[in-house]
Amino acid sequence: MSAAFKWSSIMLSTTLGYIIPGLSIYILIYVTYQIFLHPLSSYPGLLIAKLTDGYNGFYAFQRGLHLKTRQNQLTYGAVVRQGPNKLVFNSIKALQDIYRNDRTTKPKAYIALGPGLSIQTTITAIDRHVHRSRRQLVGQVVSERFMRMFEPTMIDQINLFIQQILPSALNSAPVNITERSKNLGLNIAGLLGFGYDLGLQTSEENRFMFDMLHAGSLWSSIFLQWPNARRFRLGLISLRVFRQLRGKYLSVVEKMIASRQRQDKDAQRDLYSVLADALDSENGGLRQSELWAEANLFLVAAGDTAKTALCAVFFYLSRNDDCYKKLAHEIRSTFTVGSEIRGPALAACRYLRACIDEALRMSPPAAGVLWRESLHTAGDLPFTVDGHVIPGGTLVGVNIYSVHHIAEYFPDPFTYQPERWLDNTMPTEKKRIMRDAFVPFSLGPRGCAGQAMAYSEISLAVAKTMWYFDFERAKGRLGEIGAGAQGAGEGREQPGEFQLLDNFTASHDGPYLTFHCRENLYEDLNNAESREG
Ligand code: HEM
Numbered sequence: 001m002s003a004a005f006k007w008s009s010i011m012l013s014t015t016l017g018y019i020i021p022g023l024s025i026y027i028l029i030y031v032t033y034q035i036f037l038h039p040l041s042s043y044p045g046l047l048i049a050k051l052t053d054g055y056n057g058f059y060a061f062q063r064g065l066h067l068k069t070r071q072n073q074l075t076y077g078a079v080v081r082q083g084p085n086k087l088v089f090n091s092i093k094a095l096q097d098i099y100r101n102d103r104t105t106k107p108k109a110y111i112a113l114g115p116g117l118s119i120q121t122t123i124t125a126i127d128r129h130v131h132r133s134r135r136q137l138v139g140q141v142v143s144e145r146f147m148r149m150f151e152p153t154m155i156d157q158i159n160l161f162i163q164q165i166l167p168s169a170l171n172s173a174p175v176n177i178t179e180r181s182k183n184l185g186l187n188i189a190g191l192l193g194f195g196y197d198l199g200l201q202t203s204e205e206n207r208f209m210f211d212m213l214h215a216g217s218l219w220s221s222i223f224l225q226w227p228n229a230r231r232f233r234l235g236l237i238s239l240r241v242f243r244q245l246r247g248k249y250l251s252v253v254e255k256m257i258a259s260r261q262r263q264d265k266d267a268q269r270d271l272y273s274v275l276a277d278a279l280d281s282e283n284g285g286l287r288q289s290e291l292w293a294e295a296n297l298f299l300v301a302a303g304d305t306a307k308t309a310l311c312a313v314f315f316y317l318s319r320n321d322d323c324y325k326k327l328a329h330e331i332r333s334t335f336t337v338g339s340e341i342r343g344p345a346l347a348a349c350r351y352l353r354a355c356i357d358e359a360l361r362m363s364p365p366a367a368g369v370l371w372r373e374s375l376h377t378a379g380d381l382p383f384t385v386d387g388h389v390i391p392g393g394t395l396v397g398v399n400i401y402s403v404h405h406i407a408e409y410f411p412d413p414f415t416y417q418p419e420r421w422l423d424n425t426m427p428t429e430k431k432r433i434m435r436d437a438f439v440p441f442s443l444g445p446r447g448c449a450g451q452a453m454a455y456s457e458i459s460l461a462v463a464k465t466m467w468y469f470d471f472e473r474a475k476g477r478l479g480e481i482g483a484g485a486q487g488a489g490e491g492r493e494q495p496g497e498f499q500l501l502d503n504f505t506a507s508h509d510g511p512y513l514t515f516h517c518r519e520n521l522y523e524d525l526n527n528a529e530s531r532e533g
């Protein structure tokens with residue numbers, strides 16, 4: 001017994017005697033390499049961030065990576081090495097060089113968003129040809145023509161949104177806009193994807209889907225930043241609660257697809273009708289598993305982003321009285337009844353558009369860095385970003401939140417000023433720069449496919465709300481929710497700024513608003529309902 005003990009302790013100390021020096025030497029070499037010899041070693045940045053992507057992973061977990069990245073840029077300058085293999089830039093030139101360039105592609109880390117490398121989707125595809133064919137499919141759903149056909153469905157959903165506010169307005173009870181707009185957003189996405197009404201605005205039944213979406217998007221955003229952490233995913237999947245939630249979620253998606261498959265493919269105008277054509281087509285169309293993945297990601301892309309924009313617009317309007325008044329005037333003088341609010345007349349409301357753009361500038365729903373990998377292309381001219389030659393395999397990107405707050409492009413960047421988008425006295429050059437630096441939907445071939453749809457959804461929701469109600473921020477503590485505050489953390493101190501918790505797409509809380517009915521205009525909504533019913 002004691003001999004065995006002695007023997008094992010000798011073993012242990014000899015092993016440690018090798019391991020510890022061995023490990024120390026390894027770490028020393030690794031650190032020396034990263035700091036002095038790595039091709040990116042001359043770029044400034046925080047030491048820990050140069051050594052491991054765990055740095056990005058940690059702040060992604062805290063949901064403040066977009067803020068941390070901006071602070072690092074303020075400390076280290078226009079180009080920061082943030083990750084062993086990553087450079088973050090901050091200029092309009094860099095945006096063009098990185099995102100409008102066939103020398104870059106999405107990095108492998110994007111599999112964090114999808115089920116795996118073998119199943120490609122529009123958002124996660126790495127191969128340019130695969131992407132192009134998928135994008136063509138999805139593009140049909142968000143085309144002009146398609147959108148016109150979908151508008152009545154969208155309007156029904158927005159009327160429901162207004163009707164759900166009505167009881168609170170009659171009692172002057174505060175309304176949590178994050179809650180309402182996430183239900184609206186995902187419900188519209190379900191209809192657009194599968195002609196399926198999830199009933200989220202009126203019933204609790206399917207709302208558990210958000211738990212899954214949110215857990216999923218937090219983990220995805222960590223893995224996207226820190227691909228090695230994907231190993232922990234196995235741990236996550238072995239958690240019973242997570243497995244159950246995921247199972248329940250997938251069963252709803254399955255129900256949506258199955259219910260849609262029972263109908264004729266042309267029975268509805270939706271993503272399914274387009275994808276089903278590709279399923280049928282013989283020339284290497286779509287596999288069933290890919291349809292699934294495409295469907296899943298579409299729900300997130302279309303449903304979880306628009307809600308943030310909507311909340312931000314309401315937040316800023318409730319805190320900027322002049323803007324509120326100007327917008328109310330525009331909406332109420334352009335239309336004579338609620339049902340007129342739609343189509344080209346709505347799209348022509350310039351102040352409304354400026355209010356939306358300014359909210360997207362200050363609180364972009366995708367606030368962080370969308371990484372792109374520089375491709376190795378031997379023999380070509382070097383790939384440069386903002387004048388820097390970038391080695392093949394490096395990940396490069398621009399932090400959207402940062403570029404939207406560059407004072408040179410946007411004077412008083414933390415002030416909500418829709419007027420900046422309408423200033424006719426501004427020199428054309430300045431205007432162009434501002435437009436080029438405004439990238440809430442990203443840009444280039446991988447930019448958002450649903451931009452026009454997003455504007456239409458947000459415009460309808462804001463204009464209709466303003467038509468039927470007056471609103472203001474809730475009294476007391478509730479009215480503070482969603483805003484920055486002293487002590488809320490570095491970069492979260494501006495009381496006039498809507499706070500984003502960035503998990504790839506952002507989450508947030510509030511604003512809480514109190515609504516007041518404008519006379520009895522709401523009665524025409526009930527009429528509209530009985531007409532349909
Ligand atoms: C305010 C709302 C929205 C914002 C801010 C937004 C933003 C973005 C951004 C930044 C990307 C690029 C992601 C990346 O590089 O990884 C993207 C991609 C995409 N978005 Fe949106 N989006 C919004 C609404 C929508 C809607 C309503 C739809 C569908 C109707 C949609 C469909 C897509 C699709 C399909 C892609 C993938 C594009 C590709 O890789 O080809 N988005 N979006």
Ligand SMILES: *[C@@H]1O[C@H](CO)[C@@H](O)[C@H](O)[C@H]1NC(C)=O
Nearest residue numbers: 176177178179182481509510
């Ligand atoms: C408002 O709604 C969101 C989304 O459902 C929720 O996460 C948040 O906790 C709500 N806010 C409060 C203060 O209850």
Ligand SMILES: *[C@@H]1O[C@H](CO)[C@@H](O)[C@H](O)[C@H]1NC(C)=O
Nearest residue numbers: 213214217218503505506507
């Ligand atoms: C982001 O992650 C947090 C923490 O899990 C979660 O509470 C929040 O709802 C998530 N939001 C989104 C949109 O993913």
